[in-house]
Amino acid sequence: MTPTPIVDASHYVRDAPTAELSKSVGQPYSFKFLYFPIHAAGSCSRELLGYGKDKFAFEILSPANWGEEKPKTPFHCMPVLYIKTKDGKDLVLSEASVIEHYLAKHMNLLGDNEYEELLIKSFHSSSTMFQGGFASNVTWCPPEVQPQTLAYFKANTFPTWIKTHTKHLLDNGDNGHYIGNKLSLADIRTANAIEHLSVQPCADELMDIIKKAPSLMKVRETVANDPKIAAWRASKEYQTLTSNSKAFFLNPMKFMGPPKI
Template sequence: MTRAKLDFVSSSSLTSAQKAELLKVDNKDLTFTHMYWELASVGSTSRDILVYGKANYEFTYPEDEKWEKGMVPTVFSLLPVLRITDRRPSSKFEGKGLVLAEASVIDTFLAGRFGLLGDNEWESLAIQTFYSNIHYLRERCFSSVLDVPSELRKKGRDNYMNVQITKFCEDHEYHLKDNGSNGHYVGNKLSLADIHLSNIIHFFSTVTWGKMALDRFQQYESLWKVKENVDKVPAIAEWRQSSIFKGHEEASIAWYANNAIPEDEPEA
């Protein structure tokens, strides 16, 4: 099946120079349209950033039937996709915009737009380094636990929890202590890495393995403090109590219940 494609490098709508110019437009004059499944998962961090930044945003979801028929345009046949358009009346960009794909690119782009990549180039690189390692932890979950035969999922889950998550927590606890155990990865300000870690902890302790994962993360005080700091950010706290967010969470729990070993799965 050939899926409908979105223009990415094409100049049929805007030239490369015009796209670069559009990216210089102030946030308040842009609309960010974010498409992802009605789930938490990979789209969560970019949603959090748009909420935190008080952006002009819209969260959209593909229709299942259209998706199955390849009628939902994407860049790589995957989601999320972010559309950026100029909302100013009579702007030369009116009705036109650009598209970004890949969760890590979208997250990092939005973090830069909304002040979550530190105060200088070095801090930006450090934050992106922590973010990348956090992001990879989620990807290893898919390869270790989900994308395996069902009879191997429990073994994969146990190895993932006992080896990979433990090593991740030890590594990140070390660096967070090195930053003074102040609840932030870099300096003393909220960053992309902080929000992404909060999402990963929430994902594992709410959506997939509940108390088992929660207990593991809570053993690491500096790491847990990052989650608590993010949870206290007013805009993010309000968003995570919203009916929309809870709908994403409930749908995720239902999906992963059928695709991941629950924490109380009996021994074979």
């Protein structure tokens, strides 16, 4: 992984009218993606980049010194997507869901029409909220209440997610996809939510639950078996991210330093 390029994105590039920047952003040439060197909120975008690598070259970055680089990002947070456009501009996007929608659009992973796109984005949002709910309610909760919040997650959030998503997957013929018979952002986002659970310290008990949800397991397998995604997951880079993630989630607070209170 290469260190962050020195691109000051504390404000969005405004050296041209937005109408011109709009044409540029619609014609990406290559991407650089910046996030902590773990899967977490970066995994879905990286998977999209891996999926589209024949179309767009990409590079995975992690900060060399996040404290110094943070003020150069739009919201002082990651992920950040650096876009080199076909007409040579350097543009920047921030916020995971905005980046994922943008990449999915350019990888043709938003279905065949607006209705499919709306449903795909709904499934995407639901699985993002599911993974984010685990992160905010379990991972980042003060350790003394984590047993309580994990129990709540297992008794409420998790079964509701499984039940409602299973219903939609069965409606679509239980074929490992949410919409029709083709891969979409929804499939990739859900698969990544499941992979997120698999790198947690309590992975065994979480995976025991998901293994009893065959329709969701089929999405996980279908995504894993896509040849381009399988190639990305077989890479040294991906495997380093997996081992980093497992180490990170053993004690997230340690890596983040003490909270500023």
